[in-house]
Amino acid sequence: MKRKSTGQTSNTNPNQDSQYGFFNLLRKPIEIYVFIDPLCPKCWSLEPILKKLKIEYGHYFKIRPIVSGKLENLNVNKLNKAKNIAEIWEKTASRTGMSCDGDVWLENPISSPWLPSLAIKAAELQGRKSGTVFLRKLQEHLFVNKKDISQEHILIQCAKEAQLDVEEFQNDLHDDSAKKALQCDVKLTHEMEIDQLPAIVFFNQLEEQEGIKVTGLYTYEVYVKVLTELLGQEPKLAPTPSLEEFMKHYQFVAAKEISVVFDWTSEKTEKEMKKLLIKQIVEKIPAKYGTFWLYKEKR
Numbered sequence: 460m461k462r463k464s465t466g467q468t469s470n471t472n473p474n475q476d477s478q479y480g481f482f483n484l485l486r487k488p489i490e491i492y493v494f495i496d497p498l499c500p501k502c503w504s505l506e507p508i509l510k511k512l513k514i515e516y517g518h519y520f521k522i523r524p525i526v527s528g529k530l531e532n533l534n535v536n537k538l539n540k541a542k543n544i545a546e547i548w549e550k551t552a553s554r555t556g557m558s559c560d561g562d563v564w565l566e567n568p569i570s571s572p573w574l575p576s577l578a579i580k581a582a583e584l585q586g587r588k589s590g591t592v593f594l595r596k597l598q599e600h601l602f603v604n605k606k607d608i609s610q611e612h613i614l615i616q617c618a619k620e621a622q623l624d625v626e627e628f629q630n631d632l633h634d635d636s637a638k639k640a641l642q643c644d645v646k647l648t649h650e651m652e653i654d655q656l657p658a659i660v661f662f663n664q665l666e667e668q669e670g671i672k673v674t675g676l677y678t679y680e681v682y683v684k685v686l687t688e689l690l691g692q693e694p695k696l697a698p699t700p701s702l703e704e705f706m707k708h709y710q711f712v713a714a715k716e717i718s719v720v721f722d723w724t725s726e727k728t729e730k731e732m733k734k735l736l737i738k739q740i741v742e743k744i745p746a747k748y749g750t751f752w753l754y755k756e757k758r
Contacts, residue, residue, distance in 0.1 A: 488665045489520035489689060494527045494648060494658040497575040497597050497608070500548045501676060502657040504555035506598075507719035508679050510709070514720060516686060516694050520661075524591060526576045526641060527648045527656055541565055555676070556715035556725075558748035559602035569601075571609040578614045580640040581631035585623055593621040599711060603746055663689045679719065702731055706741055706754040714750040 493509070495502040509522070545561030552559045569575075575597055583590030596617040600606040606613050611632075618628040631637050651660060655674045659682070662670040671685050686694055705720065706712065718728045732752055735741045744751040 487519060487521045488663055489686065490662045490664055491520050491522045492525050492647075492651070492660040492662070493522055494525045494651075494653045494656060494660075495594075496527050496656055497579060497594060498569060498572060498601065499656050500551040500557075500559040500602065501555075503559055503598050503602050504551060504557045504676060505657045506557060506595075507713070507716040508676075508682060510712075510716055511679055511720045512682055512686075514699060514705075515696050516683070518697055519686065519690065519694055522591075523587070524579070524594060525647055526579050526644045527653060527658075541568055552748040556718075556749055557602075557713055558746035558751070560605050560747045562747075563601065563605040563607075567605055567607045569607055569609050574609040574611075574614070575601075577637055577641055578617075578628075578632055580644070581628055581634075581637040582618065582621065582623055583640065584631050584636060585627065589621060589623055593617055593623065596620045603744075603751060661685050661689050666691075703735065703740060706735065706752065710754045711744075712752055713746075714752065717752070 493505075495505075513522070541564040545564040548559045548561030548564070551557075552561075563569075579590055579594050579597070582593035597608050597614075600613060600617060601608045608614065608617070614632070615625060615629065618625050651672070653672075653674070657676065658672060658674045660670045660672045666689075668689070671689065673681065673685060683694075699721065700708070702717070702721070705717070709716075714725065714728050714732070717723065717732065718725055721728070721731075723731070729750075732741060732743070735752075736743060740755060742753040742755055744753055
């Protein structure tokens with residue numbers, strides 16, 4: 460973890476329990492910059508941590524995804540390069556529990572690595588939440604469905620699934636506004652000296668103090684510790700939703716995400732999801748590594 464200077468610094472007083480009252484929390488004092496690449500399997504592996512952080516402490520922060528533009532290593536021109544990337548994906552999936560099928564690089568390789576990043580910025584022009592949902596759809600199609608997400612028809616499919624205005628999205632995809640937004644993200648990546656992905660930088664917007672940069676993948680407790688340090692006090696946990704509420708909200712999740720959010724073993728997760736399966740609330744979707752679950756809307 461590294462501190463990232465944002466100007467002057469000042470110390471917070473851990474004894475100031477009233478430091479973050481009702482109106483400060485409405486403003487959400489913490490801003491979290493999450494530097495990602497839609498083609499990066501380690502960024503995909505961060506999803507369970509981010510979900511748990513949002514559910515338990517989302518009332519303290521806003522997340523700002525930054526598309527890093529670090530695509531130079533994904534310019535696949537030779538078969539051995541594709542094989543190397545595929546092997547990295549397979550190792551990441553087996554280590555983290557978030558399935559990502561490396562065979563996509565051998566069967567359906569990404570033809571234009573920069574286009575998915577540009578598409579994320581085009582989606583964000585319809586709102587930050589829209590961009591976040593679109594990013595998730597991109598990742599699902601790439602890592603689970605082995606789709607070339609640089610193909611425009613796949614991008615449009617993701618836009619539909621994210622419930623974007625598809626015509627507006629298509630126009631923005633070919634407009635200078637999305638290109639300029641991506642350039643701003645790339646510039647910010649360089650300014651904050653992000654040299655490894657994923658990377659997260661935490662800032663306290665109410666205090667003139669340094670941000671804290673966390674590079675790589677860590678346990679959930681590390682991110683909570685950083686949040687606590689920036690707040691200067693122990694953050695209060697929000698109530699955890701029921702499993703059915705969680706599924707209804709997120710719609711399509713990995714078993715690993717459920718295990719992390721609810722602090723369950725993989726066996727416990729499987730047992731609880733089978734209960735929802737029997738009730739026909741969810742559908743089980745096998746993946747190369749682990750399982751995904753799809754929420755079935757009640758008719």
